[in-house]
Amino acid sequence: MCSVVMPTCDIHKTAIVHPDAKIGKNVSIGPYAVIDEETVIGDGCVIGAHSVIHRYTTIGKNCRFYPGCSIGGDPQDLKFVGEKSYTFIGDNGTFRECCTVNRGCGDGAETRIGNNILMMAYTHVAHNCTVGNNVIMSNVATLAGHVIVEDRAVIGGLSAVHQFCKIGRNAMIGGMARVTQDVPPFMIVAGDPAVVSGLNSVGLARAGMLAEDRSELKKAFRILYRSGLPLQEAISSMEAELNSCEPVEHLLRFLRNVERGIIRTRRG
Numbered sequence: 148m149c150s151v152v153m154p155t156c157d158i159h160k161t162a163i164v165h166p167d168a169k170i171g172k173n174v175s176i177g178p179y180a181v182i183d184e185e186t187v188i189g190d191g192c193v194i195g196a197h198s199v200i201h202r203y204t205t206i207g208k209n210c211r212f213y214p215g216c217s218i219g220g221d222p223q224d225l226k227f228v229g230e231k232s233y234t235f236i237g238d239n240g241t242f243r244e245c246c247t248v249n250r251g252c253g254d255g256a257e258t259r260i261g262n263n264i265l266m267m268a269y270t271h272v273a274h275n276c277t278v279g280n281n282v283i284m285s286n287v288a289t290l291a292g293h294v295i296v297e298d299r300a301v302i303g304g305l306s307a308v309h310q311f312c313k314i315g316r317n318a319m320i321g322g323m324a325r326v327t328q329d330v331p332p333f334m335i336v337a338g339d340p341a342v343v344s345g346l347n348s349v350g351l352a353r354a355g356m357l358a359e360d361r362s363e364l365k366k367a368f369r370i371l372y373r374s375g376l377p378l379q380e381a382i383s384s385m386e387a388e389l390n391s392c393e394p395v396e397h398l399l400r401f402l403r404n405v406e407r408g409i410i411r412t413r414r415g
Contacts, residue, residue, distance in 0.1 A: 162194075171208070186219070189238070203231060203250060207238035207262070215245040222252040222274030224292060230254040237262035237280070244268040251275045252292065261298070273310075285322065297332065297401075299354060315401050317354060319347045328408045331371070332398050333364055342413045343372060360392045367398055372412050378402065 157175045158164060164182040171190035176182065178196045186200050189208040194200065196214045204219030212218065219234035221227060232251035239262055242248075246266045251257040252274040260272065261280035270284040273292040282296055285304035290296065296314040303322035308314065313329045320326060321337025321344075330336050335347045346368045351361050366389055371381050382402050389395050402409070 159196075165202075177214070183219075195244075201234070201250070204234040204236070206236045207240070209238055210236060210240040210242070212242045212246070213244045213268075216242050217245075217247045218242070219248060219250045219258075222249045222292070224252040224274055227252045227274075230256075232274075233257040235259045237264070240264040240266070242266045243270075243286075246270050248272045249274045267304070279316070288320075299350075300330075301350070303337075309407075312407060313401070313405075316397060317347055317350055319350055326410070328410045329401075329405050331409055332401050333394065334368075334410075336410050338413075341410055343410050344412075356394065357392075359390075360394045363389050363392055363395050364398070367395060371402075378405070378409065 155172050156170055159176060159178045161178045162176045162180045165184040167184040168182045169187045171188055173190055174188055174192050176194045180194045180196060181199045183200060183202040185202050187205040189206055191209040192206060193211040195212050198212045198214060198216040201219035232253060232255065234248060234250040235257060237260060243266060245268060249258060256275055258272060258274055258276050260278045263281045264278065265283045267284060267286045269287045271289045272278060273290055275293045276290050278296045279298035281299045283301045285302065287305045288302045289307045291308060291310035293311045294308050297316040299317045300314045301319045303320050303324060305322055306320050306324040309327040312326055315330055315332030317333050318330045319335045324337050324341040325339040326341045333347050333351060335344050336342060337344055346364060348361065367385050370384050374381060376384060382399060385399060
């Protein structure tokens, strides 16, 4: 340890901190934790016992890592040949026991997690993922590579999200769901394979969304999932029939950029 470790830190005598690591103020590092080279740990973080913060990882302020976490490890991708890539984590995150986050695959690539994340025990974020702010991942939820999760999504326990999928803002994924296509913002999906079961009305109300905006989203849901229209025609219908508001415009932007198709309601 050297001058990169602030004197206000509490570092257990069995922890290993690389001389190139930069450790902020009031950081606690528990027994047998390992802080690798070229890492940055923000002020007020707590690194639990036996946790490993791998090289090229930058962590914001006031994050807590419970015992056994592995953050910024090599991607589990056969294309990876040791190139320099990164992991970035925002402020105020909570990472429960044995969470794993892999760094990007590809020279200069990155995995990025936002602020106020809650990753419960044994959750996994794979290489090249982008996870927004205020996201909750329940126990053993798994994101494959290149997944994008927008703000305030909730991913239920034991669920799995296929690579390159997008999970929209304020979406809720039920426990043990198998997600293989994009989940539009504000929807609830569940099942194996996952299907849309409705609008996340309770979650939207709890998030403080205006009643008139929720009303427009209900109309959007009916057009998207009850009209029988193909996706592009449903988008055109929403553009023509709905009053403009930020949630509707966000939903439309998401739908215009869908690449894998969207999860639909149950047939029959």
